[in-house]
Amino acid sequence: MKPTAATTAHAPTAIRMEGLRKVYPHAQGGLVAVDGLDLTVHQGEFFGLLGTNGAGKSTTIGMLTTLVAPSAGKAWVAGYEVSAGPVGVKSRIGVVSQANTLDRALTVADNLAFRGRYFGMSAPAARRRALELLERFGLADKAGAKAHQLSGGQARRVMIGRALMHLPEVLFLDEPTAGVDPQARDDLWQIIASLHETGQTVVLTTHYLDEAEALCQRLAVIDHGHLLACNTPGAIKASRGAQTVITVHYDADATPATEALHSIPGGPHDVAVDGPTVRVSTTHPDGLLGHLLRAGSAAGLTVRDATTTPPACRPPSSP
Incomplete structure (x- = not known):
């Protein structure tokens, strides 16, 4: 299991x-x-x-x-x-x-066998182990091929x-x-x-x-x-119900890129503009970054940086 x-x-x-x-x-x-x-x-x-x-x-x-x-x-x-x-x-x-x-100069099997030898395996044991793994991974017919093939x-x-x-x-x-x-x-x-x-x-x-x-x-x-x-x-x-923060830095005032945010599906969004930087906190982040990028481009803005910060999650609880 x-x-x-x-x-x-x-x-x-x-x-x-x-x-x-x-x-x-x-x-x-x-x-x-x-x-x-x-x-x-x-x-x-x-x-x-x-x-x-x-x-x-x-x-x-x-x-x-x-x-x-x-x-x-x-x-x-x-x-x-x-x-x-x-x-x-x-x-x-x-x-x-x-x-x-x-190693492109070695056969597939030798690439594995040489690694085994490096870790102290005998030559016969390394060869057996190499062929077993190639069989397991569906590559037995490639054992004699060169790596570049x-x-x-x-x-x-x-x-x-x-x-x-x-x-x-x-x-x-x-x-x-x-x-x-x-x-x-x-x-x-x-x-x-x-x-x-x-x-x-x-x-x-x-x-x-x-x-x-x-x-x-x-x-x-x-x-x-x-x-x-x-x-x-x-x-x-499941944590998607928490706030995701999307931050975009443009080369000029970010206001034109945010004008339609409150009307797009998935709102409302908490929007903060600080000069060339816009930060959007939302519980529905899907597609929002793309909208900001497209709106900025339409307004003649160039994106300098963009990040999406998902909501922090709790550590796994004990069973």
Whole structure:
């Protein structure tokens, strides 16, 4: 039976973050990519980091997997403090990045087998494990093919198989379906869901809301490095009755972009204009940002920045 958020709530901790923060000081003015995350992921849980491009999801994954040094705060993965015990962390995690990192000079099977050897498996054991995973993911007929001969979806499946070679305690998937066709995306969803059904702890980053809802037990919604909400997908959807804040910064006075807001469906909306900035608080946010963008364009305004801040959600309650 697939675990639920309730059944994993009292499981041992797989990941813990306390005040995790990353600042890139060489960016103009200093870029705060992640700003004080406090999150816990339980063993056996399917946990999602949901946000738009640039929200800080990949930076968070980078810090948890030892690739990015935190500027402040601490994180523990599989029992190891990441900064103090990076070797222990690396031996207990599997990572699938956004980029295709397969060795193009090797066969598909060798890409997996070499990873197994790196983690101390004997050559025969690594070969057996590689072929088992390729069979499991429907790629047995590609074992002898070179990596560059694979489609995008096939390459992602191979990368997931490679990440699982050493039986990691935690599997990190960073935007695993980005850039693949709809059929390949559906195939990847089935594979990822089947991993979790076996008890694998999975952390997924995505900017697809439907993907997060379909796969994750709990979601952390991140925007510009800030945690906006953390709860089950159902609870986050139920929270839509609370106020969502939409903020748009234009290059000139924002008043012309707001004149028709009170008459569009879904109102009333609480509108505040401060020079080039408009903030709208509403319980019916669907389509409102698009309306502001179109109205601004019609008024000759250029958008400098736009954000949508969903209502904060309660942490998951005990069963």
